[in-house]
Amino acid sequence: xxxxxxxxxxxxxxxxxxxxxxxxxxxxxxxxxxxxxxxxxxxxxxxxxxxxxxxxxxxxxxxxxxxxxxxxxxxxxxxxxxxxxxxxxxxxxxxxxxxxxxxxxxxxxxxxxxxxxxxxxxxxxxxxxxxxxxxxxxxxxxxxxxxxxxxxxxxxxxxxxxxxxxxxxxxxxxxxxxxxxxxxxxxxxxxxxxxxxxxxxxxxxxxxxxxxxxxxxxxxxxxxxxxxxxxxxxxxxxxxxxxxxxxxxxxxxxxxxxxxxxxxxxxxxxxxxxxxxxxxxxxxxxxxxxxxxxxxxxxxxxxxxxxxxxxx
Amino acid sequence: xxxxxxxxxxxxxxxxxxxxxxxxxxxxxxxxxxxxxxxxxxxxxxxxxxxxxxxxxxxxxxxxxxxxxxxxxxxxxxxxxxxxxxxxxxxxxxxxxxxxxxxxxxxxxxxxxxxxxxxxxxxxxxxxxxxxxxxxxxxxxxxxxxxxxxxxxxxxxxxxxxxxxxxxxxxxxxxxxxxxxxxxxxxxxxxxxxxxxxxxxxxxxxxxxxxxxxxxxxxxxxxxxxxxxxxxxxxxxxxxxxxxxxxxxxxxxxxxxxxxxxxxxxxxxxxxxxxxxxxxxxxxxxxxxxxxxxxxxxxxxxxxxxxxxxxxxxxxxxxxxxxxxxxxxxxxxxxxxxxxxxxxxxxxxxxxxxxxxxxxxxxxxxxxxxxxxxxxxxxxxxxxxxxxxxxxxxxxxxxxxxxxxxxxxxxxxxxxxxxx
Numbered sequence: 179x180x181x182x183x184x185x186x187x188x189x190x191x192x193x194x195x196x197x198x199x200x201x202x203x204x205x206x207x208x209x210x211x212x213x214x215x216x217x218x219x220x221x222x223x224x225x226x227x228x229x230x231x232x233x234x235x236x237x238x239x240x241x242x243x244x245x246x247x248x249x250x251x252x253x254x255x256x257x258x259x260x261x262x263x264x265x266x267x268x269x270x271x272x273x274x275x276x277x278x279x280x281x282x283x284x285x286x287x288x289x290x291x292x293x294x295x296x297x298x299x300x301x302x303x304x305x306x307x308x309x310x311x312x313x314x315x316x317x318x319x320x321x322x323x324x325x326x327x328x329x330x331x332x333x334x335x336x337x338x339x340x341x342x343x344x345x346x347x348x349x350x351x352x353x354x355x356x357x358x359x360x361x362x363x364x365x366x367x368x369x370x371x372x373x374x375x376x377x378x379x380x381x382x383x384x385x386x387x388x389x390x391x392x393x394x395x396x397x398x399x400x401x402x403x404x405x406x407x408x409x410x411x412x413x414x415x416x417x418x419x420x421x422x423x424x425x426x427x428x429x430x431x432x433x434x435x436x437x438x439x440x441x442x443x444x445x446x447x448x449x450x451x452x453x454x455x456x457x458x459x460x461x462x463x464x465x466x467x468x469x470x471x472x473x474x475x476x477x478x479x480x481x482x483x484x485x486x487x488x489x490x
Numbered sequence: 491x492x493x494x495x496x497x498x499x500x501x502x503x504x505x506x507x508x509x510x511x512x513x514x515x516x517x518x519x520x521x522x523x524x525x526x527x528x529x530x531x532x533x534x535x536x537x538x539x540x541x542x543x544x545x546x547x548x549x550x551x552x553x554x555x556x557x558x559x560x561x562x563x564x565x566x567x568x569x570x571x572x573x574x575x576x577x578x579x580x581x582x583x584x585x586x587x588x589x590x591x592x593x594x595x596x597x598x599x600x601x602x603x604x605x606x607x608x609x610x611x612x613x614x615x616x617x618x619x620x621x622x623x624x625x626x627x628x629x630x631x632x633x634x635x636x637x638x639x640x641x642x643x644x645x646x647x648x649x650x651x652x653x654x655x656x657x658x659x660x661x662x663x664x665x666x667x668x669x670x671x672x673x674x675x676x677x678x679x680x681x682x683x684x685x686x687x688x689x690x691x692x693x694x695x696x697x698x699x700x701x702x703x704x705x706x707x708x709x710x711x712x713x714x715x716x717x718x719x720x721x722x723x724x725x726x727x728x729x730x731x732x733x734x735x736x737x738x739x740x741x742x743x744x745x746x747x748x749x750x751x752x753x754x755x756x757x758x759x760x761x762x763x764x765x766x767x768x769x770x771x772x773x774x775x776x777x778x779x780x781x782x783x784x785x786x787x788x789x790x791x792x793x794x795x796x797x798x799x800x801x802x803x804x805x806x807x808x809x810x811x812x813x814x815x816x817x818x819x820x821x822x823x824x825x826x827x828x829x830x831x832x833x834x835x836x837x838x839x840x841x842x843x844x845x846x847x848x849x850x851x852x853x854x855x856x857x858x859x860x861x862x863x864x865x866x867x868x869x870x871x872x873x874x875x876x877x878x879x880x881x882x883x884x885x886x887x888x889x890x891x892x893x894x895x896x897x898x899x900x901x902x903x904x905x906x907x908x909x910x
Contacts, residue, residue, distance in 0.1 A: 272605065278788065
């Protein structure tokens with residue numbers, strides 16, 4: 179019971195963080211048709227910017243400034259890079275973001291070195307929020323949840339309740355019509371791209387110190403975010419939300435389970451040959467692979483994803 | 491297929507590949523040539539997907555790596571019973587392994603095309619790479635598995651494959667056979683249909699072809715040739731690590747294929763040669779090699795998305811129309827400011843690397859050696875100079891580059907017959 183509740187809380191925290199990444203990715207994809215390969219790189223930049231700012235000014239200014247900086251970088255990338263690559267088609271755009279991810283990693287190597295940096299949780303958030311059964315739930319996890327949920331409510335309100343949100347929604351499906359009505363669609367694209375990358379940056383700011391801030395963090399999270407987007411259904415925000423929480427929970431539950439694959443198969447009455455390499459694996463060891471196995475299963479049984487609108 | 495000019499060209503390429511080790515005898519050059527030969531096959535197999543079928547894959551190293559691992563296991567299994575002939579045929583085993591991997595994994599990945607395919611291929615690539623670390627018995631864990639390519643006694647026509655130069659001969663033979671086979675494939679109905687599926691899947695469906703099946707077949711065949719390259723790499727290095735099938739290897743083959751040019755059959759060959767040479771030569775000179783490579787790649791995506799092959803093809807068109815001479819002075823004029831820009835930029839990057847690599851350099855007055863010069867990185871002077879050179883380079887490139895572009899557009903208009 180204790181294990182279930184604690185894992186569930188951890189899984190939701192991680193899932194919400196994943197959703198901050200996948201929501202930006204989904205918005206950018208459904209609006210511009212660009213799969214932003216460098217999305218996780220902006221997450222990494224957010225963490226590094228926040229580390230640098232917190233070293234100079236403290237954590238709280240970093241929480242505000244780092245995402246804005248990342249958003250500005252994202253908007254500049256869209257304006258001066260992607261818009262140019264767009265003329266050569268989708269493959270060129272995808273390759274541009276791929277090259278960008280490559281470059282960001284190298285720049286991070288150059289500026290902050292190849293090993294992890296000491297980006298710490300601020301002292302006022304370091305402690306126990308409440309004790310459940312016998313496990314402490316840290317304040318910082320609660321803070322992460324608060325920020326992510328607050329951000330998502332704000333995003334939802336922005337998209338559905340404001341004028342710019344309505345224009346963005348209209349431009350998602352009918353960009354030509356929106357342009358004909360006198361709106362500057364390229365600028366809206368730039369704003370969406372900047373906003374999406376700023377969200378990724380914010381995820382980096384609050385995720386960087388909860389996990390670890392190192393040059394490999396973009397690659398580690400990046401492929402998981404892609405899995406989330408495929409499982410949820412390309413272009414579906416609701417699907418991305420469900421898939422984020424699902425994969426967040428799968429990751430945290432599987433890390434805690436030490437039963438072996440043999441035991442799992444024994445439950446359904448299958449006895450694996452003892453001594454084979456598969457039989458000796460535990461669920462914990464399988465944890466890094468489970469999201470990909472889920473993705474393959476979804477692709478075989480429901481190719482458009484959990485909530486994908488159409489098959490592409 | 492068998493036109494005289496084409497046969498001559500193929501023959502000349504083969505003769506050149508065979509003659510190269512006679513000129514470059516050093517061990518360094520020989521291992522570089524071996525690496526190039528392997529990468530040419532790998533990049534060409536990748537272009538069967540990206541260039542010919544329009545499938546952007548981020549997980550092509552899977553087939554390369556599986557081919558390499560299976561070849562290595564086979565090599566260790568035959569042990570003393572085998573001979574040089576068996577070893578020479580080992581890349582075929584790698585190819586079959588790559589083909590089987592394509593049959594299994596391709597069934598999942600090729601259900602979709604376009605962006606979705608790109609993401610799925612990435613996920614499958616990560617899946618296999620994670621599995622490789624999970625089964626140390628099969629993949630050797632962090633250390634990889636190793637073997638010895640000289641097995642049994644005797645020789646095949648005097649070859650034992652022990653010396654590197656004999657291994658190079660084997661690589662050239664396999665690379666030539668694989669290249670001819672891949673070229674022949676582009677001339678078959680399947681190769682043509684792959685192009686149709688790339689250009690307009692809807693129409694291809696209307697004509698009565700199953701686009702998914704065409705993609706699936708192309709992926710399987712591409713896996714075959716990637717597996718051959720993997721088998722060659724296993725024999726060449728006599729060690730295979732989990733790195734051969736991870737995302738980094740997939741990324742490198744994508745970069746080299748794209749830089750070479752995906753629209754032409756010979757594009758990936760140029761890319762493989764260029765990138766491998768750059769990797770080993772520039773990578774030996776500076777730590778910042780990956781940064782330069784990333785910048786170079788972005789430059790290519792934005793400025794010449796057709797790759798080097800398309801640039802060459804353009805110049806050939808101009809040459810045939812007798813217009814090339816008109817552009818030569820403009821090329822020379824624009825080369826100078828670009829060189830200035832590069833010098834400034836490289837200076838800045840190298841100084842930053844030197845500053846961050848050497849601890850305490852910023853504190854004292856010690857001079858650091860950067861690009862053969864003794865520089866005081868603690869003072870402002872070298873930074874100001876490098877920055878000034880860069881800024882001047884940008885300004886000059888914009889100014890002269892604008893004129894070159896105008897001349898280029900003029901020449902193109904003439905070429906297309908709009909003007910005389």
